[in-house]
Amino acid sequence: MRIAVFGTGGAGGYFGAQLAIAGEDVVFIARGDHLRAIKSTGLRLETPSGETAIRATATDQPAEIGHVDAVLVGVKAWQVAAAASAIRPLVGPDTVVVPLQNGVEAAGELAAVLGPATLGGLCGTLSFVAGPGHIRSVGGQNYIKFGERDNQPTERVRRLRDCFAHAKISVEVPADIAKALWDKFLMVTSFGGVGAITRAPIGVTRAVPETRRLLEQCVQEAMAVAKARGIPMAETTVSDTMKFYDGLPTNGTTSLQRDIVDGKMSELDYWNGAVVRLGREAAVPTPTNEFIYDCLLPHELRARGKIEFS
Known part of the structure; x- marks a missing residue:
């Protein structure tokens, strides 16, 4: 081809x-x-x-x-x-x-x-x-x-x-390609968002109880948004995603985390920002994703030349 x-x-x-x-x-x-x-x-x-x-x-x-x-x-x-x-x-x-x-x-x-x-x-x-x-x-x-x-x-x-x-x-x-997209979406947005605010690879965030809890909360929120939008998510999605994290290389990071750390423009608005936005459209609260988005937004705005850090 x-x-x-x-x-x-x-x-x-x-x-x-x-x-x-x-x-x-x-x-x-x-x-x-x-x-x-x-x-x-x-x-x-x-x-x-x-x-x-x-x-x-x-x-x-x-x-x-x-x-x-x-x-x-x-x-x-x-x-x-x-x-x-x-x-x-x-x-x-x-x-x-x-x-x-x-x-x-x-x-x-x-x-x-x-x-x-x-x-x-x-x-x-x-x-x-x-x-x-x-x-x-x-x-x-x-x-x-x-x-x-x-x-x-x-x-x-x-x-x-x-x-x-x-x-x-x-x-x-x-x-069902829409379901497959949401399965991946909730996995990567949680992995990427928690990694970006902690500046730690998945081997660390999945091992520390406090950050592991953040990962799971992010996944749960995104799953709730998907179900509210009519996506037929499996009831085992959250546990399956956590098992997937446990199998990743310890040094694994996402492009979102790497871009934020490097001061580059990132896909924040399309990852955790999208969970928040789509959640609002479906009247589903997403407090953990909103916290992550709000914390990372100043770095995103600086990378896009919209604000400066003095």
């Missing part, structure tokens, strides 16, 4: 690299020093099992590429709406567009511009940009899930699933 990775960050870079290694025709869309490094020496993928350099086409001009079979959208959540318009030249009559963002709103934003080409999608990977042209994965479970937004089985979804399976990437087409 011909696959465009729009936004070669941790998620897009990791999955795109694995697909390229498996022989798929992958085009990376990046910018700045990251793009220049990929064009010059290739994309370097570092995992616990070793390093691989991938030679692949890279550009910052999607119109140069033409139609592709699939687009993996790896930009930050606040960039999705703008990315949708830039993705237009890549989308033909048979193209599928798969959002990889941590959130529950990206598919709707893409579909508003790109229509039925858009699938529901999510992924899991503890990967990040370690430097120009360099993606580092610290291990743990790497997976991708996608499906038609109405959950109907289609040939285009089957074909894309087979492509990922051939690349030995854990891939699933969930029976």
